[in-house]
Amino acid sequence: MTKQNATSGQPKYAVGHWMHLFGVGPLETHCRLVIDLEQSKLVAAQEWTGLKFEDVLGSRLKDLAESVIEVNEAHKNPDEWELDRVRILPFWVRQSATAATEDSQDDTKPSQRDSGNKSFRVHLYVLTRVPVEVANASSQVDAIAQAVDATDLYEAVKTSEYAEEIHSALVDEVGDAEFTRTQHYQPGQEDGEWVVESFATQKERQAAATDALTKVDAAFESVNSLLDASGALDSEPLQKAVYQLRLEIARASGDPERTKAAQLSLQELSA
Structure with missing residues (x-):
């Protein structure tokens, strides 16, 4: 070839x-x-x-x-x-x-170098509010599922409302190509205070998130089995909400095969 x-x-x-x-x-x-x-x-x-x-x-x-x-x-x-x-x-x-080249050139200007200051790129992770009207749903969970299905969140966030909360901040130093000095910050107790999240804290948070997801997954399977045995899944809106929840759990787990299978199941139901 x-x-x-x-x-x-x-x-x-x-x-x-x-x-x-x-x-x-x-x-x-x-x-x-x-x-x-x-x-x-x-x-x-x-x-x-x-x-x-x-x-x-x-x-x-x-x-x-x-x-x-x-x-x-x-x-x-x-x-x-x-x-x-x-x-x-x-x-x-x-x-x-082109922008990266310009940033590199800016870093060598005498005024910057002599001042002792550095250039940073700050990523603010903020919460936004996206209102979605759902006219006909069997439950609040079903309403959430319909809202997610009906909304292109990538477009919606462009005009969404700031929910007045900054979740965290990630700070990169311009010129640090390997991100060795990148730091993740959480809001502190005092107004305007930012606390560096240590590597140990990140690992602990990751372990806690993984453990929580495992418990959520197990609880979902138990509830799904009960719903199936009771015949409740004969309701198409409820079945769709269950399939959507299964898809989100699969995405959160980072399992591509499971995610793809859940997507196909949801597509078949919606066809």
Whole structure:
């Protein structure tokens, strides 16, 4: 088989969107990415911060690449992952490269270097409120399921209402390509106080989240068995809500095969 390359007229890259779970927590991050099909390598990615896309770099890019290339092997069958094959890098990659060059040049200006100050990129993780009207639901849980199904949250957050709460902050130092000095902060007890979350705290939080998810999963299976035995799952709205909950648990667990199976079940029910 002839290797694809830029001069043969064949697409060199695969581009598209990807949901990924970075570290601790049940929420996946919406990413856009570029795969070099010739090198079987993830060459660029950005993540949606709630306001705009930001570059995924260093250890976070490595973590994402492990999921995209090593685990799911998206480079072998881009179509299966709804990735588009293109011949040139998308504009956002070229724009990002230009911005990075300008940042590097700015870092060497005498005024910055002599002042002793540094440049930082601060990621604020804030809660937003997205109101969704649900006209006909069998229960509050069913209403939630319908609201999730009916809402494109990536678009909704652009005009959502700030819920007046900052969950946490992540601070990168400009020029620290490996993110060795990146710190995660939590709000402190006093107004304006920020507390660095230690590595041990992160590991403890991750272990607690994993343990909690395991308990939620077990409880869900128990409830699902009871509902099935009672015939309650004959109700299509309730069955859809149960399938949606199974999908969210699978996503939170980070199991791609289980997530895909849950998605197919939900699609079959909705067909």
